[in-house]
Amino acid sequence: MAQTIYRRLQQVLDTLPNGFPAADDGVEIKILERIFTEEEAAIFCDLRLTYETAEQISERSGRPLEGLDDHLKRMWGKGQIFGIDFGGVYVYRMAPWIFGIYEFQLKSLDREMAEICKAYETCFASQFFTHDPPMMHVVPVEEELGSDSQALPFDQVSAIIEKGKSFAVTDCICKKEHELMGEPCTKPMEVCLSIAPVPGFFDNHPLKLRPITKEEAYGVLKMAEEAGLVHMTNNFEKGHFYICNCCGCCCGVLRAQNELGLTNAVHSNYTAVIDDEACVGCGLCADERCQVSAIDEVEDGYRVNADLCIGCGLCISTCPADAVSLVRKPESSLVAPPKNEADWYARRGESRGVDFSSFA
Numbered sequence: 001m002a003q004t005i006y007r008r009l010q011q012v013l014d015t016l017p018n019g020f021p022a023a024d025d026g027v028e029i030k031i032l033e034r035i036f037t038e039e040e041a042a043i044f045c046d047l048r049l050t051y052e053t054a055e056q057i058s059e060r061s062g063r064p065l066e067g068l069d070d071h072l073k074r075m076w077g078k079g080q081i082f083g084i085d086f087g088g089v090y091v092y093r094m095a096p097w098i099f100g101i102y103e104f105q106l107k108s109l110d111r112e113m114a115e116i117c118k119a120y121e122t123c124f125a126s127q128f129f130t131h132d133p134p135m136m137h138v139v140p141v142e143e144e145l146g147s148d149s150q151a152l153p154f155d156q157v158s159a160i161i162e163k164g165k166s167f168a169v170t171d172c173i174c175k176k177e178h179e180l181m182g183e184p185c186t187k188p189m190e191v192c193l194s195i196a197p198v199p200g201f202f203d204n205h206p207l208k209l210r211p212i213t214k215e216e217a218y219g220v221l222k223m224a225e226e227a228g229l230v231h232m233t234n235n236f237e238k239g240h241f242y243i244c245n246c247c248g249c250c251c252g253v254l255r256a257q258n259e260l261g262l263t264n265a266v267h268s269n270y271t272a273v274i275d276d277e278a279c280v281g282c283g284l285c286a287d288e289r290c291q292v293s294a295i296d297e298v299e300d301g302y303r304v305n306a307d308l309c310i311g312c313g314l315c316i317s318t319c320p321a322d323a324v325s326l327v328r329k330p331e332s333s334l335v336a337p338p339k340n341e342a343d344w345y346a347r348r349g350e351s352r353g354v355d356f357s358s359f360a
Helices: 002-017 027-035 038-044 055-062 068-077 097-101 103-108 111-130 157-162 173-180 213-227 252-260 284-289 341-352
Strands: 081-084 089-092 136-140 167-171 189-195 210-212 230-235 243-247 269-273 295-300 301-304 325-329
Touching: 002 027, 002 038, 027 111, 038 068, 055 068, 055 089, 068 081, 068 089, 097 103, 097 111, 103 173, 111 173, 111 252, 157 213, 157 243, 167 173, 167 213, 189 213, 210 213, 213 230, 213 243, 269 301, 284 295
Parallel strands: none
Antiparallel strands: 081 089, 136 230, 167 189, 167 210, 189 243, 230 243, 269 325, 295 301
16 A cells, blocks of 8 residues: 555656656655655645645545645645634645755754655656756846846846745755765755745744745845855746755756756856957856856966856956956847746647646
8 A cells, every 4th residue: 555655656746847756766756755654645646736725625535624734734744735814714735856845844854854855866857957948047146247137037036035024044955965965065065945925924834944034035145156156946937936045066957957958947148258258267157156167278268168057147256357247138138937836837848748746
């Protein structure tokens, strides 16, 4: 029975647009067994990607209502599903593996779980990073956009922050996993921002995220920029609910480019350009700032490899000669992101050829 329900859960997760493929060695089942009880796995399979109350879930699925809301609250607290408390009225929905269940295991992550997740990386990445649209969008250092009149709201961290009403910060699970594996990162760890469109959302949140003010959220972003971390958010136009601040040594998305050579792992509208005449050849941009090794040393200085550059702007803010600038990619090469999360799910599902309509 246990193997059957966990295999069913794996298949459900893999039917979702984000995916959760089966590995040859079955390591994905070990992950699910660590996170879910059999009962929780069965309940998850009865949920959808849209929010419902326990009453609606019971009526639709035929699952007994008694005790269901309590089960769902516990599952929310264990990072297995998404939940919202509308003043005592609770609604719940499925969470995909990424972004979702994996990130929500931060508080319970230990060395054994880190090793299991690490073992699953290649299998997951081979599916996740070979379909469009990418999950994450690079948001440039806003100061480096200058007077670019074409900058869209989702290319400006301030526009994303200003739409929020509640903010929280937590440790980066990628850095936490590497630390547990004996490969600690030297950059700040508490840098992952969560954003909600309603006041007080993170107060007494079951995942125990640390609530912060809008001003403190801006402070986290500034600290991340100074530390050389890349701002990344949901790859859609509206409805952003997080800003990750990522390093090339730990972040699973940036490592997909650095270690697997997958240059379509993130979406970006900009690229950096170095002025050959102004460049003094100090190498700061290449050696300390670029997180994706997109700047090469050449005979007369340094040059940006446009095929690798993700347009984050980190190389610009510390250039002593002001020799680097951000330029918007040619319109012919730009790909418009999905309108919102639902549109992202639809496009990714089509790209993967999965029918997730029964969970929509």
